[in-house]
Amino acid sequence: MKEDKEPLSLVLLPIALYTSFVFGINNSGLSTGSLLASGFSYRKGIAVTGMGFVAGALLEGWKMGGTLTGLTGLQGAVLPVLFTTLIITSIVFSIFSFLGMPISLVNILVGSYVGAGLAMNVFVNYAYLNIIVLSWVTLPVLAAFATIACYRITIKLLANMSPVGVGRFHLIAMPVIVFYTAYSLGANNIGLLHNLTLHDTQLIEILLLIFLPVASFFGVMKSGRTSRFVSEGIVGHSPTTVFSSLLVGAVLVWLFTQAAIPVSLSQLLIGGLVGVNLYRKPRVYNKDALLKLVAAWVGATVISFFTALALHGILVSAGGGI
Numbered sequence: 001m002k003e004d005k006e007p008l009s010l011v012l013l014p015i016a017l018y019t020s021f022v023f024g025i026n027n028s029g030l031s032t033g034s035l036l037a038s039g040f041s042y043r044k045g046i047a048v049t050g051m052g053f054v055a056g057a058l059l060e061g062w063k064m065g066g067t068l069t070g071l072t073g074l075q076g077a078v079l080p081v082l083f084t085t086l087i088i089t090s091i092v093f094s095i096f097s098f099l100g101m102p103i104s105l106v107n108i109l110v111g112s113y114v115g116a117g118l119a120m121n122v123f124v125n126y127a128y129l130n131i132i133v134l135s136w137v138t139l140p141v142l143a144a145f146a147t148i149a150c151y152r153i154t155i156k157l158l159a160n161m162s163p164v165g166v167g168r169f170h171l172i173a174m175p176v177i178v179f180y181t182a183y184s185l186g187a188n189n190i191g192l193l194h195n196l197t198l199h200d201t202q203l204i205e206i207l208l209l210i211f212l213p214v215a216s217f218f219g220v221m222k223s224g225r226t227s228r229f230v231s232e233g234i235v236g237h238s239p240t241t242v243f244s245s246l247l248v249g250a251v252l253v254w255l256f257t258q259a260a261i262p263v264s265l266s267q268l269l270i271g272g273l274v275g276v277n278l279y280r281k282p283r284v285y286n287k288d289a290l291l292k293l294v295a296a297w298v299g300a301t302v303i304s305f306f307t308a309l310a311l312h313g314i315l316v317s318a319g320g321g322i
Contacts (some may be wrong), residue, residue: 007155012079013207015086016197020190020212022093023105024053024219048175050217052182057181059155061191067259068195070128071110074118081116082196088112088308092300101293103300104264105189107136109196111301115308135261143248143268144275150244158240171241177246184253185265190216192262216279241280265302267297 091106096103110132117124158166194208249268256263270293 010204012082012086012197013204015090016193017211017215018191018264019086019090019093019105020215021219022090022097023189023193024050024216026097026105026219028100033207044175046180046220049182050220052179053186053216053220054213055179055240056183056186056188057190057194057216058209059070060187060257061194063257064188064191064260065195065260067192067262068113068259071113071125071132072122074257079123081113081120082169084116084119084308084311085090085109085113085196088116088304088311092307093306096296096300097280102173102266104266104297106192106262106264107297107301108304109192110262111304112308113196115305119309132261135256135263136267139252139256139263140267140271143245143252146248146252146280147241147245147272147276148279150248151279152243154244171245173243174239177243177250181250181253181265182245184250184257186213187217188253188257191257208289241273241276244271244276248272264297266293 089105089112092108092112093103093105108130114124114129155314158169161169190212194212197204197208246269249272252268253263253265270290276291
């Protein structure tokens with residue numbers, strides 16, 4: 001049986017690599033865009049974000065293996081479920097990246113994974129699924145209040161510094177925070193993608209560990225459009241608001257990685273930035289762009305779920321298990 005699965009599971013590898021590449025294109029804009037908004041060069045943002053992705057995925061990505069176990073009660077899933085999940089994720093991710101909108105990998109992955117699992121009558125742990133969905137709803141609100149608190153503390157600390165000291169603080173702190181943010185995102189999101197792919201051969205395991213983070217790094221180099229959407233399209237930025245939102249978002253993503261809960265950095269970062277911009281004056285944010293982004297998050301999850309159900313039905317009716 002294992003011999004039958006090995007060549008089939010190799011089919012998942014290029015799909016996973018492409019998905020990781022698109023992930024780099026899309027989600028790197030969250031951190032790279034924050035550096036752009038703080039006055040750093042685009043090239044420096046790419047380098048810092050890419051290194052963070054690679055480090056996080058390699059060092060802590062394995063912790064997200066508990067997500068699949070928690071959702072299905074299995075260490076992995078049958079091949080058609082994984083195949084359908086990766087196909088839907090890569091397509092939906094590509095569409096939103098083409099539109100230049102930052103979208104959540106975990107929303108699409110979990111939505112399509114649950115949809116494909118239900119289509120194959122795989123057991124779904126709804127209690128664990130509810131915890132994941134609840135975290136998606138509540139964490140942006142928590143991030144908003146935590147970012148306001150972090151912003152107030154940072155403002156007080158910087159108030160006693162000279163303009164030169166404030167400039168040096170941001171010059172040193174921003175690349176560090178962006179690296180940590182990308183590190184947390186790599187551990188959580190790329191780690192989830194890594195554990196979604198069958199590891200039934202040592203060769204596949206090695207290839208995934210090496211090339212998934214590398215693929216996302218190459219995607220970072222193509223992330224200009226989503227970077228501009230974050231840095232210019234939603235809320236008014238200052239180095240202090242960006243610093244506060246990134247710090248809060250990175251810490252929350254890292255904490256939930258330890259519990260194998262997939263969370264969206266885009267939701268945390270945008271929630272934090274909106275919260276702090278509503279707190280300070282003048283209030284500067286693009287309401288239309290924000291509503292469009294929230295609709296995209298919800299829509300992508302729902303579309304992924306129902307498309308996975310439909311795609312599996314088509315595959316079954318066409319006769320062939322994968």
